[in-house]
Amino acid sequence: MHCVIVIFATLLPAAEPSVQELLDQAVLTGTKKVALPEGRVEVKGKLRVRGAKDLVIDGAATTLVFSDRKGTTWSFDSCRNITLHGFTIDYDPLPFIQGRITGRTEDGNRFDFTVCDGYPGLRAEDSQHYRQAYVFEADQTRWKPWVPDLYPRQVDILDDRHGRLIMGSAPVYHELIQVGDRVVLTLRTGSAIRMNDCENVRIEDVTFLAAPGCAYLGRYMRGDNYYRYTIKPGPPPAGATEPRVLSTCADGLNIAFATKGPTIKGCRFSFMGDDSVNLHGVTFAVLERKTPRELIVGWPYSREQLATVMPPGAAVRRLRPGNYEVLGTARLTAFEPMRERTPEHLKVIRSVWPRDEAGRGTAFRMTLAEPLAAEPGDFLDVPDNNAPGFSIRDCVFEDHRARGLRIMASRGVIERNTFRRLKMNAITVGAEYEFWREAGWVEDVQIRNNTIEDVGRDGGNQSGTAYVLGAIGVFGRTDRESRLPLWPGNRGIGIEGNTIRGCPQAGIFVSAAKDVQIRNNRLEHCFYRPGESAGKGRGLAVSGPIEAQAALDVALEANEIIGPGQPPTKQ
Known part of the structure; x- marks a missing residue:
């Protein structure tokens, strides 16, 4: 007898390619469009795109x-002509802790909290990142007015659902923090999207529901880059009964070291843990003077792609230590990183950026077309590296920490935007030379036809170290310990046709500036709680709805001021 054995094979469908595989294949084959899978797509690990050209990544029905x-x-690294369209980004687990204040000491040195159901619990491995906490209203999703950010000396993890903030000193207005208030601790461990050395980028109709840092970080950018996207809190996580009160842990859009500023149009950002938009560059420390035309300069980071965005012919400004007065300029002819850093180089870099890790930093060789009398200890900046030529139009920025716009870039337009319920200032333009050293004096910026409502109710704005004392501010953040007068380095600023409703300090505050036009603005209920100590540590003060200090050639015309010194009846 012969037996026949029949083996049946079950054919299994091939596994769908991962998102990373889709992206890799598109770059390898030169595909022009990647359609992301529809629905909720869980991504394990990270995504990376390198060297893509003429690529559209579309996901109109994708989270x-x-x-x-x-x-x-x-x-995204070294990409050209790419578009991101339509998709949504979220995180699970969320990159923040959300809870309720359950106890406090009367002196404001200790606050106990319980993590809300459904939200991530406290973890020992994350404890080094629990550096800041934010307080929200108990019965509505908004930041609690006047309560400043909390920076605890330590965070005790009692168990995964219970913690304690131990303050180094009691924060101002701590008496406003009550049992039942919502509290959020952010991780700030990285950005959702970062682009390095990219050109001609478009981000359209993308939505960020969360991020462990910035929603978007752009570095070493060139070309025409366009942004229209949304940031807002996502739905409550599984098992939660309370809404999310935070979206991203840091900025909405942060661009630095760019030869051309971005076009930001029609964005809607809310509930971030920091500024809506930050545009800036770098302040260099002079390490050596080889010849009158050859300098060695330093910064506290690795070399990265900085040399790619230092264009020949760009103006290099020599800055006086202390008040950062421009002492001279020369044109750049070459800029390159050096292979070696001497111990003395690193010592100087560490002294200028003490917050950064010791032993870290890069020296660059800077060659100039004309002699520049810069000496070791001086500072330099390069305005053409600070995202010049930007525009921010028709956006809505609301319900978030810090400032709406923090702009250290020149030749820009800020118009027809709406700012609502921001903890600090709505629009700030000027020079950041002291703490972050993001440079630089700005020129030719027009701020017009914006609407600003209920901003600046934060205890930090009334501290003695505050340097912007109004809803719209032109500023120069220079060394506090310097005895040199504040220098009017910001030039050619126009503030026209804006409506400002409700700001406890000035509606418009100008300092460290020359040639400023303030025309046809409407200010309602400003200067109702300016703060006796605000700005005193910097020699600043505010005495009315429109204030100009350390400023020359400021023209005021046809500004309408209603209810000065009187708070709004409804906020």
């Missing part, structure tokens, strides 16, 4: 959910 909260979630 990408990331679980990796450390470092950059989705990086």
Whole structure:
């Protein structure tokens, strides 16, 4: 007898390619469009795109959910002519702790909290990142007015659902923090999207529901870059009964070291843990003077791609230590990183940027077309590296920490935007030379036809170290210990046709500036709680709805002021 054995094989469908595989294949083959899978797509690990050209990544019905909260979630390196369209980004677990204040000491040195159901619990491995906490209203999703950010000396983890903030000193207005208030601790461990050395980028109709740092970080950018996207809190996580009160842990859009500023149009940002938009560059420390035309300068980071955005012919400004007066300029002919850093170089870099890790930093060789009498200890900046030529139009920025716009870039337009319920200032333009050293004196910026409502109710704005004392501010953040007068380095600023409703300090505050036009603005209920100590540590003060200090050639015309010194009846 012969037996026949029949073996049946079950054919299993091939596994769908991962998002990373889709992206890699597109770059390898030169595909022009990647359609992301529809629905909720859980992404394990990170995504990376390198060297893409003429690529559209589309996901109009896609929500990408990331679980990796450390470092950059989705990086783009050396890409040209790329468009991101339509998709949503979220995280599970969320990159923040959300809870309720359950107890406090009367002196404001200790606050106990319980993590809300459904939200991530406290973890020992994350404890080094619990450096700041934010307080929200108990019965509505908004930041609690006047309560400043909390920076605890330590955070005690009692168990995964209970913690304690131990303050180094009691924060101002701590008496306003009550049992039942919402509290959020952010991780700040990385950005959702970071682009390095990219050109001609478009981000359209993308939505960020969360991020462990900035929603978007752009570095070493060139070309025409366009942004129209939304940031807002996502739905409550599974098992939660309370709404999310935070979206991203840091800025909405942060661009630095760019030869051309971005076009930002029609964005809507809310509930971030920091500024809506930050545009800036770098302040260099002079390490050596080789010849009158050859300098060695330093900064506290690795070399990265900085040399790619230092264009020949760009103006290099020599800055006086202390007040950062421009002492001379020369044109750049070459800029390159040096292979070696001497111990003396690193010592100087560490002294200028003490917050950064010791032993870190890069020296660059800077060659100039004309002699520049810069000496070791001086500072330099390069305005053409600060995202010049930007525009921010028709956006809505509301319900978030810090400032709406923090602009250290020149030749820009800020118009027809709406700012509502921001903890600090709505629009700030000027020079950041002291703490972050993001440079630089700005020129030719027009701020017009914006609407600003209920901003500046934060205890930090009334501290003695505050340097912007109004809803719209032109500023120069220079060394506090310097005895040199504040220098009017910001030039050619126009503030026209704006409506400002409700700001406890000035509606418009101008300092460290020359040639400023303030015309046809309407200010309602400003200067109703300016703060006796505000700005005193910097020699600043505010005495009315429109204030100009350390400023020359300021023209005021046809500004309408209603209810000065009187708070709004409804906020």
